[in-house]
Amino acid sequence: MAAKKDILIIDDEQVVIEGAGKILSAYGYSFEGALNAESAFSLLKKKNIYRLILSDIKLPDKDGFQILEKLTAEDITIPVIMITGFSTMEYAVKALQFGAIDFLPKPFTVEEIISKVMRGLAYSDIRTKYLAQQENPVFDSEIFFVPTPSQYASLGNISWAFETGDGVFNIGMTDVFLKTIGQPESLELKKEGEQIFQGSPCLIISAGEEIEHELLAPFSGKIIEVNKKLVNDTTLLEKDPYFDGWIYKIIPQNPETEMQILSGFTSYVI
Amino acid sequence: MKRHIGSKIIIAVSIVAAFVIGIYALVTVRAQRDIMLGEMIRNSNQLSEVVRRSLHRDMLSNSRENILDIINTIGTEPGIKEARVVNKEGEVVYSSKSSDIGKLLDMEDESCYICHKANEPLVSLQMTERSRIYKLNPDSSSVMGIINPIYNQPSCYNADCHAHSKDRKVLGVLDIVVSLEAMEKQIIKSELSVLSFAFFALLTLGLVISFLINRLVTKPVNKLVKATTEIAAGNLNFRIELKHKDELGRLADSFNEMTRKLSEARQQLFQSDKMASLGRLAAGVAHEINNPLTGVLTYSSFLMKRAQNNPELLEDLKVIVRETKRSREIVKGLLDFARQSAPKKVRADLYEILDRAIKVVENQLVLNHINLDKRYSDTLPQVTMDVNQMQQVFLNLLINASDAIGDKGGKISISTSLIKLDPKGITRMTKAVCPKGHDLIDNELKIGGFPSIKVAFKQSFTEGYINLDPVYGRYMHHFGKDFNSAESAEVSCSQCKTSLMPQGHQCPQCSRPMVVLAIPGEGNVEICLNTKYNYERWEKVDLTGERDFLQIEISDSGPGIPEENLEKIFEPFFTTKGQKGTGLGLAVIWGIIDNHGGTITVDSAAGKGTTFKVRIPVN
Incomplete structure (x- = not known):
C-alpha cells in the first residue's frame, strides 16, 4: 500500500505539476501527479489515499467535467478543485455546477494555490467526518457546521443569496466556507455602488500567514448596502452566518437567469 | 444560338410571320391568276364568236378563199397559235396552218374530246366548257383552245347548195388555239413581286424585332445575368444600372x-x-x-x-x-x-463610465498636448449596459483618437446626446399569438438573426406557410416559392388554422384584408402581404413614438482615415499602428456595441479628422 498523500494533481503539463508540487511540498503537503485522466483514475483505485484533487479542465483523454462525472459515478468523495487556463467566470461557475468545490485559474501564485488548497483540505476533512457520521450516527454528535437554509440560493458551498423583499438580495458566506478558512483577521469589503459578478470575487478575507481568501459572489448586481458591523466584528460571520452575518445587500441584475444557473447545481450534501 | 432568349423569340416570331405572309402571298397569286385566266377566256370567247359570225356569210356563199383569208388573218394575230374549222367528220376544213388542212382528227383530239367524251356527243356547250388548257408538247408553254360549235341554221340547210341536211344539229366547230405564254409570264412576274414583297416584309420585321428584343429584352437580361454571375463570384457591391420601367x-x-x-x-x-x-x-x-x-x-x-x-x-x-x-x-x-462573453449588464450612468475612461488616458493626453473638449448633454437617463465593456469601448476610442493625433497636439471632443429613432426597423415582435392563443414564433427559421413568425396561407391553387419578419417595418418576409404576392391570400394560424384576417382590417394602400397578429401586452400588428406596398402597422409601438438612444460622438483632429481603410477598420487584425497594435481594438468594440443592441459608425476623410458615433438603446 502506497503512503497516504494529501493531493493528486492532474494536468497534462509536467511543468504545472512540478511547479505546483514544489509549492505544496514547501508548505508541507505531499502530492502525486497524473498527466492524464486514465493514470489519474488508476492512482485513485487505491481508494481514499488522497484528501484533495487538483484537476485541469483540458486533458488529452477527458475534460475536467467528465472527470467530475466519473468521480460521482464511481462514488469517490474526494473534493476537486478545477484548474484551467481558460479562466472565465462562466467556466468557474460551470465547474462548481459540476460538483467541483473551487476553481483555480492558471497561472497562479504561491498565495493563490495555497489559499485554495488550505481551504480544500479543511473542507475535505469536514466532509470526511460528516460522511462518517452520516454512516454511523451517534447520539449527541458533534456539529461541524450550520447548513445553508434550504430556501437560500447558494453558489456551491461558498456563498449564498436570499431575497429580503422588493428585489433586494442579501449576500453572505456559508458556514462551511468560513469553517475552512478558520478565524478571519480582516475583511476587504467592496463599497456601496460597486458591481459584483456571479462567480467572481466579491470579498477578500485575510486569515493570517499572508494568506488571503476570495469569496465568489452568488449573484451579479449592484451593491446598495454593506454590512458595517462586520468591519469591527468579524465573529458575526460565525455567530449568525445566514442572518445578521450578511455581507452585502444588492439589487441583482438578472436574477432569473442566475437563479436558474444556481438551481442547476449538483446538489451539495455538504 | 439556341441559348439566347432573344434569338428564340426572333425565330419564333419569324416562323409565324413567314407562315402568315406565305399564305397571304399564295392567296394573292392564286386570285390574280384566276382573274387573268377568266379575262383571257372571256376575250378568247368573244374573239371566237366574232370570227364565227363573220364566217357565217362566207360559209353560206361557200367562198373558201374568203374564209381561208379570215382564218389566216386571225392566225397571224399575235398570241393566236392556230385558228381552224373542223367539220362533223373530224376533217380540218380550214386552218391558219396550211399543212393541217385536210387532216382527219380522231375523237381523242383536244378539239373533239370535250363533246365526244361521252357516248352521245354533246350538242350544246356552256361558255366555261368551251375552253381547255393543254400543252401542245410537254416542253412548250400552255395553250388554251376555244371551241365554238357551228350550229345548223335554217339558212344553212335552206341554202341552194344543199350541202347540209336539216336533221343535223352541229355542222362543225371553230377551234381557236390561243397561246398562254404571255399570261404565264405575267403570272410569274406577279408571283415574283409578291414573293419579293414577302421576303422584304419578313426581313424588315425580323430586323425590327431583333432591334426591339435586343433593346428591351436581351440587353437588360444580359445585365441581369452579368449581375448574377458577379454576385455568384462574391461581388455583393454590384448594382444593375437599368432605367427600364417595365x-x-x-x-x-x-x-x-x-x-x-x-x-x-x-x-x-x-x-x-x-x-x-x-x-x-x-x-x-x-x-x-x-x-x-x-x-x-x-x-x-x-x-x-x-x-x-x-x-x-x-x-x-x-x-x-x-x-x-x-x-x-x-x-x-x-x-x-x-470571447464576446455575454455582457454583464447593469443600469449605469454613462458619464461615470466616460469619466473613468478619460481618467485612464488623461496623462497621455496632457503629454501629447491634446485638448479634451467635453460637451455633455445635461441629463441622460441611466442605461442597462456592461460597465467594464463600455468603459473598454470609450477607452479604446480615446486611445485611438490620441494615437491618431500623435504628439504634435490637437483636440478630441466628446459629445453626448439623447436622440430618438423611428421604432420601424428596430422594434421586434418577440411574441405573437393567434386568437386561440397558439404561439406563432418559429425558432427554426430566423430572419436577420431573430426567430420568425410562422403562419399558414391559402391561395386559389396553393397553400403553405409564410415566415414573417419579426422586426417591425423591415419586411424581410420569407414567402416560399408557392406564394404569389400579387394575389390575395387567406392567412391562418399555423397550428389551429383559425383565420388571422379578421373583418375590418383593410390595407390603406391596396385595400386588401391584412394579417392581424396579437402581440401579448403589446397590442396588434397589422401586416399587408402585398410586397408592392409593404405596409405594416403596430399601433401601440407607433404611439410610443420614436425610441430613445444615447448617442456618443468622439471626434479627433487627427489626419483622418483614408476611404479605402474605412470599410476595414472594424475587421479583426486590421491595424495601421504596425507592431504597436493588434488590430483587435475596434473589432472588439464593434462586438461589444452589437451585444448591447447598439450601433457604431465612423465618419472620416483624409485631412478632416475622424468621428466615431456610438448609439446605445435606452430601455
Whole structure:
C-alpha cells in the first residue's frame, strides 16, 4: 500500500505539476501527479489515499467535467478543485455546477494555490467526518457546521443569496466556507455602488500567514448596502452566518437567469 | 444560338410571320391568276364568236378563199397559235396552218374530246366548257383552245347548195388555239413581286424585332445575368444600372435591393464569423500561453518566498512575478473581449463610465498636448449596459483618437446626446399569438438573426406557410416559392388554422384584408402581404413614438482615415499602428456595441479628422 498523500494533481503539463508540487511540498503537503485522466483514475483505485484533487479542465483523454462525472459515478468523495487556463467566470461557475468545490485559474501564485488548497483540505476533512457520521450516527454528535437554509440560493458551498423583499438580495458566506478558512483577521469589503459578478470575487478575507481568501459572489448586481458591523466584528460571520452575518445587500441584475444557473447545481450534501 | 432568349423569340416570331405572309402571298397569286385566266377566256370567247359570225356569210356563199383569208388573218394575230374549222367528220376544213388542212382528227383530239367524251356527243356547250388548257408538247408553254360549235341554221340547210341536211344539229366547230405564254409570264412576274414583297416584309420585321428584343429584352437580361454571375463570384457591391420601367426594371430594382440586404447580412455575418474564429483562437492561445505562464509564476513566486532573506534577489523576483501577473491579465483580457462573453449588464450612468475612461488616458493626453473638449448633454437617463465593456469601448476610442493625433497636439471632443429613432426597423415582435392563443414564433427559421413568425396561407391553387419578419417595418418576409404576392391570400394560424384576417382590417394602400397578429401586452400588428406596398402597422409601438438612444460622438483632429481603410477598420487584425497594435481594438468594440443592441459608425476623410458615433438603446 502506497503512503497516504494529501493531493493528486492532474494536468497534462509536467511543468504545472512540478511547479505546483514544489509549492505544496514547501508548505508541507505531499502530492502525486497524473498527466492524464486514465493514470489519474488508476492512482485513485487505491481508494481514499488522497484528501484533495487538483484537476485541469483540458486533458488529452477527458475534460475536467467528465472527470467530475466519473468521480460521482464511481462514488469517490474526494473534493476537486478545477484548474484551467481558460479562466472565465462562466467556466468557474460551470465547474462548481459540476460538483467541483473551487476553481483555480492558471497561472497562479504561491498565495493563490495555497489559499485554495488550505481551504480544500479543511473542507475535505469536514466532509470526511460528516460522511462518517452520516454512516454511523451517534447520539449527541458533534456539529461541524450550520447548513445553508434550504430556501437560500447558494453558489456551491461558498456563498449564498436570499431575497429580503422588493428585489433586494442579501449576500453572505456559508458556514462551511468560513469553517475552512478558520478565524478571519480582516475583511476587504467592496463599497456601496460597486458591481459584483456571479462567480467572481466579491470579498477578500485575510486569515493570517499572508494568506488571503476570495469569496465568489452568488449573484451579479449592484451593491446598495454593506454590512458595517462586520468591519469591527468579524465573529458575526460565525455567530449568525445566514442572518445578521450578511455581507452585502444588492439589487441583482438578472436574477432569473442566475437563479436558474444556481438551481442547476449538483446538489451539495455538504 | 439556341441559348439566347432573344434569338428564340426572333425565330419564333419569324416562323409565324413567314407562315402568315406565305399564305397571304399564295392567296394573292392564286386570285390574280384566276382573274387573268377568266379575262383571257372571256376575250378568247368573244374573239371566237366574232370570227364565227363573220364566217357565217362566207360559209353560206361557200367562198373558201374568203374564209381561208379570215382564218389566216386571225392566225397571224399575235398570241393566236392556230385558228381552224373542223367539220362533223373530224376533217380540218380550214386552218391558219396550211399543212393541217385536210387532216382527219380522231375523237381523242383536244378539239373533239370535250363533246365526244361521252357516248352521245354533246350538242350544246356552256361558255366555261368551251375552253381547255393543254400543252401542245410537254416542253412548250400552255395553250388554251376555244371551241365554238357551228350550229345548223335554217339558212344553212335552206341554202341552194344543199350541202347540209336539216336533221343535223352541229355542222362543225371553230377551234381557236390561243397561246398562254404571255399570261404565264405575267403570272410569274406577279408571283415574283409578291414573293419579293414577302421576303422584304419578313426581313424588315425580323430586323425590327431583333432591334426591339435586343433593346428591351436581351440587353437588360444580359445585365441581369452579368449581375448574377458577379454576385455568384462574391461581388455583393454590384448594382444593375437599368432605367427600364417595365417588369425587368422592377426585377432589377428588387435584385439591387436583394443584393444590398445580402451584402449587409454578409457584412454582419462576416463580422460575427470573424469574432467567433477570433474567440476560438484566443481561447486556444490563452490556454496554451497560460500553461508556460503557470510554470513561470509558480516558480518565481515560490522563489520569492524562499528569498525573503535576500532583499536584492527578492526585488528582482518581485519584478518577474509582477510582469507575469501582467501577462496573465493581458491574456485574460484578450479572452474576455474576444470571447464576446455575454455582457454583464447593469443600469449605469454613462458619464461615470466616460469619466473613468478619460481618467485612464488623461496623462497621455496632457503629454501629447491634446485638448479634451467635453460637451455633455445635461441629463441622460441611466442605461442597462456592461460597465467594464463600455468603459473598454470609450477607452479604446480615446486611445485611438490620441494615437491618431500623435504628439504634435490637437483636440478630441466628446459629445453626448439623447436622440430618438423611428421604432420601424428596430422594434421586434418577440411574441405573437393567434386568437386561440397558439404561439406563432418559429425558432427554426430566423430572419436577420431573430426567430420568425410562422403562419399558414391559402391561395386559389396553393397553400403553405409564410415566415414573417419579426422586426417591425423591415419586411424581410420569407414567402416560399408557392406564394404569389400579387394575389390575395387567406392567412391562418399555423397550428389551429383559425383565420388571422379578421373583418375590418383593410390595407390603406391596396385595400386588401391584412394579417392581424396579437402581440401579448403589446397590442396588434397589422401586416399587408402585398410586397408592392409593404405596409405594416403596430399601433401601440407607433404611439410610443420614436425610441430613445444615447448617442456618443468622439471626434479627433487627427489626419483622418483614408476611404479605402474605412470599410476595414472594424475587421479583426486590421491595424495601421504596425507592431504597436493588434488590430483587435475596434473589432472588439464593434462586438461589444452589437451585444448591447447598439450601433457604431465612423465618419472620416483624409485631412478632416475622424468621428466615431456610438448609439446605445435606452430601455
